[in-house]
Amino acid sequence: MFGLDKKDTTLLLVVALLTLLAPFILNPFPTDSGLAQFNAGYPDLMQRFVIFGIFAIGFNILFGLTGYLSFGHAAFLGVGSYSAVWMFKLLSMNIIPAIVLSVVIAGLFALVIGYVSLRRSGIYFSILTLAFAQMSFALAYSVLTPITNGETGLQLTLEDPRILGTSATADGSIPVTNLFGLEMRSATDLVIGPWSFTFSAGYYVCAIVMLVAFYLAIRIFRSPFGMMLRAIKSNQNRLNYTGLNSRPYTLAAFVISGMYAGLAGGLMASMDPLAGAERMQWTASGEVVLMTILGGAGTLIGPVLGAGMIKYFENIFSKINDNVLHGWFAWMPDGIEDLTVAIIHPFIGKGWHLTLGILFMLVVIFLPGGLVEGGQRIMRLFSRKKATKDDKSKAKQPAE
């Protein structure tokens, strides 16, 4: 189906099913129970899951296939966001032109940076991309404030000269982003017994875009072009000796992944029309590297898992405070309750960075192939016989 072989079709269908049913899957706990803290099925976080999924899928096309480790990919996401917000300010609140522009601008930006950076490889390439991204961040924060609105971030105002559309709605608020009238923040709740599930229009738009992006990524992975990129990763010198110029291929991969980042940035701005400079900081670039490697670089599904995991930590763990802990452990005797809370305390709330750091280290040390490898190991434990499915792991080799 869709020009994919059976296995990839299955993968695509599974991913599609998971994304479309995400509102159910991510809200496993009844709303009023103590465990509702762990529910992630609210629109904003679900949108972030898929948007950062797109970002990581794109990054993986560069890093997972060619092995070029870019430390500046956040710059493309930032540029994409700025373009989209400007489109909302100047043209229309429809998200289509905004997203198209952000992909185009991010692609052009990636072309320029890629053309220069790809003259070097290895750690030099990483430093070059890092330098470009840091320059973009520093300038966006200060000198370029007329375009980026600096520290405050670019926001919509009531005075935006919107060509197609109104500056303000009749009741004096800023119009909302929409897809031909379908408002991105509209949502509907479904209540089944104690459970509550939220279906957000914005989420489903993002999810469909992600599925398309995922499908394209599969096609790229399986194409001769993808094969060429993998050849670059395994031995670029040998490839060059055969008389092939590898640079157009790496540049194409770089631009494609830059466009994916721009798409993510545009979508992010479409869900929440704001673009801030810190989206371009090197730590943000580092984050997508972490997502990809945590999930499993070079695998199709890994980066999406990694993105989900990091965003889950950032948004769920940081919100657990001592009060919540005391709520959970209220059934314990007082002394033991306090002790338990005191033990867990450093790892939650303001300590979520610590938990994340420990987790990275554990994953990198014990699961070099990321979460995907973890999953495979568990699968293998259960079905020794099916270990012949070697061809599957071929696509899922860890990064180098």
Added chain:
Amino acid sequence: MSKTNLTRRGVLKSGVGVGAGVALPTIFTASSASAFTNEPTGGSVTLGFNVPQTGPYADEGADELRAYELAVEHLNGGGDGGMMGTFSSKALDGTGILGKKVEYVTGDTQTKSDAARASAKSMIEKDGAIMITGGSSSGVAIAVQGLCQEAGVIFMAGLTHSNDTTGKDKKANGFRHFFNGYMSGAALAPVLKELYGDDRKAYHLTADYTWGWTQQESIAAATEALGWETVENVLTPLAATDFSSYIAPVLNSGADVLVLNHYGGNMVNSLTNAVQFGLRNKQVNGKNFEIVVPLFSRLMARGAGENIKGIVGSTNWHWSLQDEGSKAFVKSFGTKYGFPPSQAAHTCYVQTLLYADAVQRAGSFNPCAVVEALEGYEFDGLGNGPTLYRAEDHQCFKDVLVVKGKENPTSEFDLLEVVQITPRAQVEYAPDHPMFAGGALGSCNPGA
């Protein structure tokens, strides 16, 4: 078995085809069941405390969170009631807000506008928070304020000092109790004149982002009105840690006052470097060289250690104030946590009380009713003297403190002494003042 239901978060019944291309009722707008976003239905109401828990302002965030917890305790009738006893409005009675028990959720802004909005959104979408408050920088405050306006909840700003928060980026659903750059300038200028004379040459070092610029503009305008001359204004990168290359040119610039428009880590480092270069002991134009830090915070003053001694600046509130409200607050905060509250803690505590009181007086959680109750509201007893929440821009007008680093501190908290309490009349400005021009409040958004 399954039924589509209407809930507090509002919503619709008829089938929703994704991409159906029709304007659908939204979470934030239109709902037949609730009149506004996150209308509290049960016996409790949820407030969202969105403070920096990681990143450079984590300590201030932690202090804000302490203040919020204290405020919630007092609202629910626990503790000694703190400033509820001294507050001029007696609407609050210790039974929560409108009889509903106050609960809260916390989040981490990371001092990044993206993360702050994500955190605020999760509070609104997932936890059903009716009001968001907190923050320790203007970028975050403005970003979250914009979000709350769209979502139809009230935003009570925490520590944010930029003119823009209630200037060009003001929003109908957002309120600021903290003072701003203009007020700092207006309060400091007369004191500076008194201390250092009216014939001074000032050299400005300014953090190169929006807050720094508005602050520098305000201070330069206020001091130039006294007859001071602004020799030079140098912008320093936010990421700078070593300010030596910015301080060195000051030595031979002919300036005799250095104004550091920095906050947080920038302020600690630039002040430390300035003192290192011997600026404090320098004589220029026959006068003692002076350093001014327009926005002071005790937590940061602590980071600057000895260097802070004798340096003049302004602050929103200080625990050594002797009015009844401040004393009551310091007492209940100090008893609970063992140290005095910071100005960030104070403003957050007050904002929570003001919100609760406004709801109580309005008799409704509806944001529009709250806005109406807060606009033009005059109150007293919350530590800053008689205060007005101005209707035109949702900025509080109250006395501003001019403080100085204490020469002989008696304890690790006793770092600042109040030089002068600048009366409110002196720091007031017209709502259409050029530094605050542009932007509009818009109309209040109840989300329904």
Added chain:
Amino acid sequence: MDAIILQILNGLDKGSAYALIALGLTLIFGTLGVVNFAHGALFMIGAFCAVTLQRLLNLSFETIDPDKTDFLGQPLKVKTPYVESWFGPDVGATIIDWSVPLAILFAIPIMLVIGFVMERGLIKHFYKRPHADQILVTFGLAIVLQEIIKANFGANPIQTPAPELLSGVATLMDGVVYPVWRIVYFCFAALIIGGVFAFLQFTTFGMVVRAGMADRETVGLLGIDIDRRFTIMFGLAAAVAGLAGVMYGPINAPNYHMGMDFLVLSFVVVVVGGMGSLPGAVLAGFVLGILESFASTTWATTTIPGINQIIIYLVAIIILLTRPRGLMGRAGVMED
């Protein structure tokens, strides 16, 4: 003219810190082939060794002074450090005053141990793994280390002042005054750098290490346990970064993210100097420090707005494109 001299001094001073950190980084890269993202964290831990020592020296017992009151109106508890009561107020105060220089002695063993533990416990297992994995695991370690520091010391900066004697300014020539401690820092850095070079150049141990850097396999074949020596070099690199941190405290108050602030910069320094080249790291450190200082002058920022924000990265890009092996990198090493 004075202004130029001052900016050169500032540049040398910034350069000292860059050079010390980059020296360790490039040493680790040259010997072990490991990209250590936790090196900035080692610098930070060094600074916090000074903070810890200061805290230890200030350990106090409380006496109640009934004449004064604290902020709640209760009698004030006056704290007297134990050192002051043991050695008398004068000697005690002097010891506390000199806590930063004393912290050097305190930090060396701590940093060596941290270095050994890091190498044996973690880095060792990553020699054969790709650079990306090394970066990730050391980056994770850096986060963990800085979060531990934050949990114990808070997020705000903590002052570690220089001794009274060394904290004033010195008049170097007419019109040029410069903080004494910054001069001390520069001299200290020069001493450490000289020491490391002498160690590598003039001792048998250093010779073996240099041989190992050039050709690890052959040295191993000669029956020399190069791994053990490299472990010691890792400890040494950690100690150098730690000492740089200890002495940096009085210049800028230590806080938990000072390591991250220096991390990216020091990588740029290493690359500009040439991966694995020790003199290159030192040279690049000073060159970039001076360039950064001059880019911060009003003259530079009015000519090219924002140049002070991007100068370091701009230089890195230019160097990498025109001379990829860096200023002093050996031809053919890591050059592509």
